[in-house]
Amino acid sequence: MKLRINGELREICAAWRDEPLLFVLREHLGLVGTKFGCGVGICGACTVIIDGIAQRSCITATEDVTASEIRTIEGLADNNGNLHPVQQAWLDEAVPQCGYCQAGQIMAAAALLATNPQPSDQDIDDAMSDNLCRCGTYQRIRKAIKRASEAAT
């Protein structure tokens, strides 16, 4: 079994094929930026982009995504290591407090901007309200998405 992750084909050992995508990423492949938060797809800490859509990797069966393009937080910067506009905006707005949910937030925001480069306030609320942050960084998340949106236009 192989998965295409961040543009690379990665071999998945037999022992890991029954694991949800989240644990394959984190524990088998060492892509630990994607986080375990709830295990049932509620909190969004495990958000990755699968075929352009923000998805919950904790409830994604690995065998279901063998034909997909999977993008994780580690693959968001370009090949030269330059940050994606969303990552840069997150730093410019100093969004992270504890930081644990932020990879999921950033992936959800990147997926939003890829399909909707100039989201309205309501678009942002609709796209981001299922990604939980207990530190309460929501105001900065909104600002960072606006900033990234402006940077891209």
Next chain:
Amino acid sequence: MKRRTFLKGGLAAGLVVALPACSLIPVTPKRPQPTAEAAMGWVSCADGQYQLILPRIEIGQNIATAIKQIACEELGIEWDELSLDFHSTATIDQVKSTVGSESIKDFAVPLAQACATLRDAIAAGRSTGEIGLVERPLSDLRIFAAAPRYIGRRPPLEQGQDIVRGQSLYAADIRRENMIYGRVLRAPVSPELPSQPVRWDMDAARAVPGFVDIVDDPSLKQAQSKGLGILAKTPSTLDRIADALNVQWDIDGTFEQHDIDNAVDIERRLNSGRLANTIQSDSIEDDSRWDVDLRFDIPLGAHGPIEPRAAVAEFDQSGALTVWAGVQDVFFVRDTIARALSLDSRDVDVKSRRVGGAFGGKTMCTVELEAALLARAAGHPVKVQWTRAQEYRQGFHRPPSSHRIRATLKEDRLDSWWHGFASSHILFSNAVLPEWMQQITDFIGDPGVARGADMPYRAKNRRTEFDLVRIPVFTGPWRGLGAGPNMLAIESAIDECAIKTNADPVAFRRSHIEDPRLADVLNSVAEISNWQGAKPTEDTPTYQGRGVACGIYKETSYAAVVADVSISRDGNIQVTHLWCAHDCGHIINPDQVRAQCEGNLVWGLGMVLSDQLPVENARVAAETFADAPIPRLEDVSPMTIELISNRLPPTGAGETAIVAASGAIANAVRNATGVRPTRFPIDPKELVRSQA
């Protein structure tokens, strides 16, 4: 090889505290006050590169950034000349837990003194060896200088790049060679009830692909809960093993929600005699004719960090143990593990990792001990991360509290104020102390429960008292400890006093405030919110309202908040704007103080609108965020923060605004609907019913 030159402060002589031989007495956290001598052990210089070992845990206040600002300022160096490492129990002398918003208040000056000493030693030509502290007057420290280079600015967040690039930062991100995964299964009841596994299907478990072993070790005990360890080659195999084992449990006792409610019911406590602990002690006639007489109930609440606690434990060939932990006190974890595994504490190294949200909830040793015991049994490194359901069932929570506040008014002024409340424990938590030890601590009360209850407004007579009640669910520190719930009750009642006297809520508070710094934040928030009285807007499809509250945190930090709310006819409350004025003395990093204010405002919103934990069948019944919701992005309004800038000693910002946020929102709801919220979180249906 280039010879390393090394200049370092002498390590402070460590205070060796012998653990009592009696293992009945639990290990308790030690809280050495940081000194400049100790700080000499945190900072060093080799070959022109400076190193700082962070004496705090990074739990999301971006304290690493602020501490680095202090060090760079005092050392007079470029930002990139200083590398910052998180501490482990092996790299610095014991420091106290990262709790109580103390990291700037207590650590800034000692660190600055140490850095100034190092700077002067280097300027004098020293490049190797240990140097002794040369303490100087505060006015000579650069962190208090008129034109600082780093203080008051906004440098890049330490670890910011790693966070947005998804690099390994947290305990659960650790991966070790031959590492396996563990979990300790426990009876589905509160660990306060005696429980143990009695039967399980070993053959079925063995048949699960990826099964490694079962660990039946009496040390796998959390309070009264004896657990059964399981080990697997992959994380979700643990779920399959748990299902296959089908463990039968022996459980002693039960309780329900009403047992918790009754235990802290303030009416029952008042009817059964005087409350045991006194905070403000004026005598008040209890047959007074009360102008305001209100009862408030605030339930169990979860911390709800997005990171369920996790640890990785690994023994080396000599029998020494390394634990990677996301806790607020790695020394407490070390001591607890050393005791439980009969190890010399020098053979246990607990490494602090960035914590994915703590809020007071990661102060005890749980998953770390489980990982250590499982690693010892397995002969492999073991990673344990609690499930979300374990977080609720086995963690501790904000205690439920029940308040009655009675006040009399005379000539439009507060005359008598009587606040009685009951709560379960916070600092002397039942998660750590068995009942007999807790009863001893009850003689001195629980300062965590008392926090924020000393009413900050003038009255002729003030009486504040409380009862402590052990309940069968674990309770303990939760952001701000008692201050959040106590101030919510106080600010609600004060608001009602203002309404009774037909006074403007800001003016009423202003005329009763004793502390000028509290008056300053109140005036400031009134100004930035363009306060013109709390008048509900009528003739709209929604009820509109505005509320104010203010408060003091730990006698040192001040906040005032104004909230605007919009409430639909079916009782759905939307906060539409929050303003906050905040005074924490001399500010190291204004942007991150603002960030803490923003976070606290969201916590205040959660207190009023969502925080609660249902109890059922002898346990916290919540298993996911769906059962214990936390505020979401769409719930959160724009926020405007005003920081009071002054040169007073730096205090704390991590929990300050919570003292005013919930009260302001509750008062805005009162203003919009005419209904005084008294049960939290507010139930929209109850709100509509009360209006009718």
